[in-house]
Amino acid sequence: MPRKSNKRSKEKDNQDIHKQDIHKQFKPNKTPKQVFKMGAFGGTYFRPIHSSVTGEDYTPKQAMRGLPKDWFKGLDIDTMVSSSKYDKKVNKYKVKCGSTLEAWESSGWIDEQDPYGWFQWFCYYKKGRRTGDDERQIGRWLKLAGPNGRFRRTLMNKIIKNGSTYDDFSISPVIRQVLLHWGYQLTKKDLEDYKKSK
Numbered sequence: 610m611p612r613k614s615n616k617r618s619k620e621k622d623n624q625d626i627h628k629q630d631i632h633k634q635f636k637p638n639k640t641p642k643q644v645f646k647m648g649a650f651g652g653t654y655f656r657p658i659h660s661s662v663t664g665e666d667y668t669p670k671q672a673m674r675g676l677p678k679d680w681f682k683g684l685d686i687d688t689m690v691s692s693s694k695y696d697k698k699v700n701k702y703k704v705k706c707g708s709t710l711e712a713w714e715s716s717g718w719i720d721e722q723d724p725y726g727w728f729q730w731f732c733y734y735k736k737g738r739r740t741g742d743d744e745r746q747i748g749r750w751l752k753l754a755g756p757n758g759r760f761r762r763t764l765m766n767k768i769i770k771n772g773s774t775y776d777d778f779s780i781s782p783v784i785r786q787v788l789l790h791w792g793y794q795l796t797k798k799d800l801e802d803y804k805k806s807k
Contacts, residue, residue, distance in 0.1 A: 634755065635747045637792030641732045642680040649790055650728070651695035651705065652688050660724035661714050672725055676732055701789055702782035718749075731792055754793040760784050764795060765803045775800040 655672040669691035697705040720742045723729040730746045764784045775797045
């Protein structure tokens with residue numbers, strides 16, 4: 610008598626494999642600590658906010674609770690992390706970029722567990738937290754900053770078109786700043802690998 614296949618079990622196995630694969634593809638080359646130190650979000654990431662997703666108000670202290678103090682060692686927190694006023698001079702590439710929290714909320718990109726958005730999720734993922742939202746958030750990273758991510762490819766194409774180098778920061782500083790907010794900075798190897806693939 611032929612053995613019955615367990616369709617649901619196979620589907621679950623496939624889902625588990627997919628989840629493992631997508632975690633392996635998540636390879637940002639900057640840690641949250643490095644991103645803050647280099648200069649990001651105009652110094653405002655963990656500012657006081659009201660979340661329309663949770664209906665709650667959050668203070669910088671609440672938002673940063675549980676994150677390693679070492680990540681913020683040597684930083685002027687009020688200027689580089691929790692400022693209420695965006696200052697592009699704080700940013701690594703001295704440009705303003707990014708959407709507002711309200712735009713992210715209205716687009717449905719914010720999950721209740723991380724009312725500040727993707728980078729907050731990244732902070733806790735890096736710290737070791739794993740949740741049901743990981744696959745979605747990693748997928749967003751892959752589409753933006755992964756090997757075939759649109760921002761990463763756009764930056765590399767502009768560098769190639771201009772006959773420039775990976776570290777010519779005059780080429781697309783806004784895109785570079787966006788990528789940094791997603792834990793990625795272009796490397797010489799990544800650019801060379803991309804050139805070979807074209």
